[in-house]
Ligand SMILES: Cc1cc2nc3c(=O)[nH]c(=O)nc-3n(C[C@H](O)[C@H](O)[C@H](O)COP(=O)(O)O)c2cc1C
């Protein structure tokens with residue numbers, strides 16, 4: 252590629268060149284046939300924008316408020332694991348990139364920098380994602396550390412009772428590094444001759460018995476608002492509201508868990524309808540362009556979360572790359588708003604997009 256990257260896909264190419272195959276495959280890969288992985292992107296392509304003309308768009312305001320936190324754009328960083336495998340500064344570089352762009356950072360439970368290191372590195376608003384370990388005392392301790400270190404919410408990832416089958420990681424015998432957060436608490440260095448050590452780590456530590464009633468337990472150990480991540484159906488959206496969560500994240504885990512789960516953008520509206528405005532609905536999966544962000548907001552998302560795009564920026568150029576990727580998405584989103592006749596995020600409505608089903612309705 253000649254010159255500087257001009258879009259997220261070019262950052263992916265730089266990341267591919269920068270990383271050992273094993274790590275690139277871990278970051279980029281999905282489950283089994285990777286049908287859902289492709290669909291997360293393709294389903295966006297099938298949605299068309301209906302722009303309005305002759306609107307004064309000389310000033311565009313992308314800002315919004317997420318759980319009471321004012322933010323520059325409806326963009327957050329999705330929690331993704333093990334950033335030191337992408338860049339030696341790890342999650343500290345990601346957090347600094349988020350702070351520089353004034354967006355909220357989701358920190359993974361499986362991070363390679365500690366909660367304390369990330370918290371003291373910058374003033375980014377941070378949410379902490381958790382997996383629930385069989386050793387619940389360790390999860391409770393992590394929640395308390397996040398609370399003590401000024402994190403603004405807990406993201407409970409609910410789609411991973413077991414790890415999805417990621418065949419590249421099996422072939423590569425993907426390593427499971429020791430995770431600094433858990434040093435002295437539990438070993439996260441798993442070695443299995445059979446294949447992915449990440450899978451062995453998840454099988455050894457994650458609590459597959461986690462269920463709806465455990466949200467009560469989580470609420471009993473923290474005052475922080477709880478977002479539930481991994482909702483794909485109206486049935487589960489209703490249960491989540493009954494359980495008292497502060498928000499819902501429509502996510503298929505970047506297509507790394509259940510293959511042939513739906514593309515997230517194709518089920519966003521189903522969840523939004525079920526929620527009836529009771530809590531904010533967030534969205535992730537396949538966001539690579541500002542137009543994708545616009546489409547998700549038109550279909551009812553309060554904000555989107557970005558997973559791989561941020562990792563690609565981090566792998567290519569560290570903190571600067573994270574900043575450039577987020578800025579690129581913000582710039583593209585701002586231009587999309589202007590060209591669609593929307594001056595603020597509240598101006599983006601359902602009538603600004605046509606889904607595939609609606610596109611072929613013939614107006615007589
Ligand atoms: C390499 C990688 C690691 C991830 N690790 C986590 C994790 O630790 N916790 C979690 O809740 N989700 C994790 N996810 C899922 C992301 O939070 C998010 O749902 C997904 O990446 C969104 O799709 P996108 O990558 O197309 O933006 C991970 C995703 C990737 C690609």
Ligand SMILES: CC(C)CC(=O)C(=O)O
Nearest residue numbers: 332361414449453504507
């Ligand atoms: C270490 C893994 C369990 C992190 C994860 O959620 C993922 O790789 O998708």
